[in-house]
Amino acid sequence: MSDLFLPVTVGAFHLANRIVMAPLTRSRAHAEGTPTPLMAEYYGQRASAGLIVSEGVNISPQARGYARTPGIYEEAQVRAWRPVLDAVHRGGSRMFLQLWHVGRLSHPSLQPGEALPIAPSAIRPDAHAYTQAGFRPCVTPRALDEKEIPGIVAQYARAARNALTAGFDGVEIHAANGYLIEQFLRDSANRRTDAYGGSTENRARFLLDVVEAVVEVCGGGRVGIRLSPLSPVNDLRLDRDPLATYGYVVERLNDFGLAYLHMIEGVTQGPRSVPGGIDLQILRRAFQGPYIANNGYDLALALEARRKHRADLISFGRLYIANPDLVERLRADAPLNEPDRQTFFGGGAHGYTDYPTLEPKPSPTPREHIMAQSDSSVDPLHFDIKLRARLGILREEIHHALLRSDTESYGELAGQVHDAEEESLADLLTDVNLAEISREVQEVRDIEAARDRIAHHTYGTCLDCGDPIAANRLEVYPTAKRCLTCQRIYETRTGVAPAKL
Numbered sequence: 184m185s186d187l188f189l190p191v192t193v194g195a196f197h198l199a200n201r202i203v204m205a206p207l208t209r210s211r212a213h214a215e216g217t218p219t220p221l222m223a224e225y226y227g228q229r230a231s232a233g234l235i236v237s238e239g240v241n242i243s244p245q246a247r248g249y250a251r252t253p254g255i256y257e258e259a260q261v262r263a264w265r266p267v268l269d270a271v272h273r274g275g276s277r278m279f280l281q282l283w284h285v286g287r288l289s290h291p292s293l294q295p296g297e298a299l300p301i302a303p304s305a306i307r308p309d310a311h312a313y314t315q316a317g318f319r320p321c322v323t324p325r326a327l328d329e330k331e332i333p334g335i336v337a338q339y340a341r342a343a344r345n346a347l348t349a350g351f352d353g354v355e356i357h358a359a360n361g362y363l364i365e366q367f368l369r370d371s372a373n374r375r376t377d378a379y380g381g382s383t384e385n386r387a388r389f390l391l392d393v394v395e396a397v398v399e400v401c402g403g404g405r406v407g408i409r410l411s412p413l414s415p416v417n418d419l420r421l422d423r424d425p426l427a428t429y430g431y432v433v434e435r436l437n438d439f440g441l442a443y444l445h446m447i448e449g450v451t452q453g454p455r456s457v458p459g460g461i462d463l464q465i466l467r468r469a470f471q472g473p474y475i476a477n478n479g480y481d482l483a484l485a486l487e488a489r490r491k492h493r494a495d496l497i498s499f500g501r502l503y504i505a506n507p508d509l510v511e512r513l514r515a516d517a518p519l520n521e522p523d524r525q526t527f528f529g530g531g532a533h534g535y536t537d538y539p540t541l542e543p544k545p546s547p548t549p550r551e552h553i554m555a556q557s558d559s560s561v562d563p564l565h566f567d568i569k570l571r572a573r574l575g576i577l578r579e580e581i582h583h584a585l586l587r588s589d590t591e592s593y594g595e596l597a598g599q600v601h602d603a604e605e606e607s608l609a610d611l612l613t614d615v616n617l618a619e620i621s622r623e624v625q626e627v628r629d630i631e632a633a634r635d636r637i638a639h640h641t642y643g644t645c646l647d648c649g650d651p652i653a654a655n656r657l658e659v660y661p662t663a664k665r666c667l668t669c670q671r672i673y674e675t676r677t678g679v680a681p682a683k684l
């Protein structure tokens with residue numbers, strides 16, 4: 184069997200397989216950008232993917248270019264993402280939120296106060312924005328003043344922080360497909376004469392500022408980035424020297440220890456063959472981390488990419504729209520449903536959550552399923568004993584992690600707890616001993632409560648800015664932590680009153 188279907192470590196995470204659901208805008212959020220329960224059902228259906236990258240999510244009201252796309256800048260939006268994450272995590276997957284600012288690919292009717300969309304330069308794209316009244320031609324945008332740029336970078340950082348609060352496992356910076364970051368990067372859309380235009384270094388400055396700010400919030404292991412060096416979509420002409428420009432970017436990205444580089448190979452949703460014989464593997468080799476390949480992949484191409492080590496993971500877009508159980512279908516080399524383009528954007532459940540899964544085979548009981556995945560020679564009684572022992576050890580370790588206020592080992596433990604919970608819960612379904620069942624349910628609840636306590640544990644207030652310092656607001660170093668509000672660094676020795684270094 185190809186290792187496409189086997190677990191892999193990416194950044195801070197162990198993923199169940201090397202199959203990724205690509206980001207897919209579906210325009211089914213509420214008008215004000217709040218995710219809906221239907222979205223939780225949709226993503227939950229696709230949770231056999233090793234990793235899910237969310238649809239593009241607006242980082243601010245100004246970032247929006249399409250009606251009914253979700254946001255992550257208001258508290259109500261942050262809260263409404265939670266059921267999506269619960270559904271995905273229950274299904275065993277991990278989910279990164281795609282941080283999105285469309286820049287000039289918007290329309291005044293989508294902007295606060297009907298203002299002009301912003302861009303690095305006032306150049307009108309020959310493209311359409313999806314407004315409440317349907318597709319409308321884009322307008323000439325307003326060129327950003329240099330003084331405004333740090334404020335936009337801060338929007339990315341704030342959105343990343345909100346994503347973690349909502350329960351996302353990480354974020355993907357959308358630097359592809361002609362949106363704001365790529366508008367800065369390419370010489371065809373950037374005519375600036377300040378520190379953000381002209382030379383390759385200057386054009387890449389905005390992207391790198393964003394990466395730095397987001398990594399500061401999340402840590403590199405929870406941040407991926409998406410690039411599309413050879414795609415002219417959304418009327419963004421190719422850079423004069425794509426390899427030099429993107430080569431510089433990729434080299435610089437190595438400084439941040441990112442979780443992955445997500446590459447659209449060729450023209451997004453179009454030909455994979457690249458003009459002028461440019462070989463994207465050069466960029467792949469230059470990047471010192473996992474590489475997710477995308478664009479036009481099917482099973483044969485994905486298997487070949489793994490066999491020839493041309494990609495670490497493969498992401499699928501359109502196939503995921505139509506096949507919620509894509510992993511199972513690919514594993515069985517089963518026929519695939521065809522996506523219906525009419526229902527890509529907007530609408531309700533039709534064409535969204537109603538694509539059929541494979542005919543279910545007579546399904547094994549959860550216990551049989553778990554046993555089949557583990558050592559088949561283990562008898563059921565031993566299996567239960569081992570499971571309980573594992574839960575006990577994990578609880579013990581969590582307790583110690585709490586005492587040490589060591590959020591790094593907490594991250595590792597949380598993954599193991601997640602696996603143990605799954606096994607435990609699946610086991611509950613078949614166990615006839617009700618007393619045992621309620622005891623185990625209590626164990627799982629204890630673990631969840633411990634997890635919450637760790638995440639929200641408060642160590643006191645920052646001596647400089649006075650903000651409460653909680654575990655989920657600290658970046659972890661081997662011996663020190665940082666207040667993310669004012670950047671003051673504290674040593675990790677004590678958990679209660681942080682001492683200045």
Ligand SMILES: Cc1cc2nc3c(=O)[nH]c(=O)nc-3n(C[C@H](O)[C@H](O)[C@H](O)COP(=O)(O)O)c2cc1C
Pocket residue numbers: 205206207208209237238239281357359360409447451452477478479480498499500501502527528
């Ligand atoms: C309906 C639709 C919505 C998309 N939305 C996004 C998006 O929000 N962010 C993004 O980076 N790419 C988006 N894409 C591009 C896909 O992620 C992917 O790159 C593209 O479909 C090519 O992959 P595929 O051949 O596997 O479909 C979208 C594509 C489609 C078809």
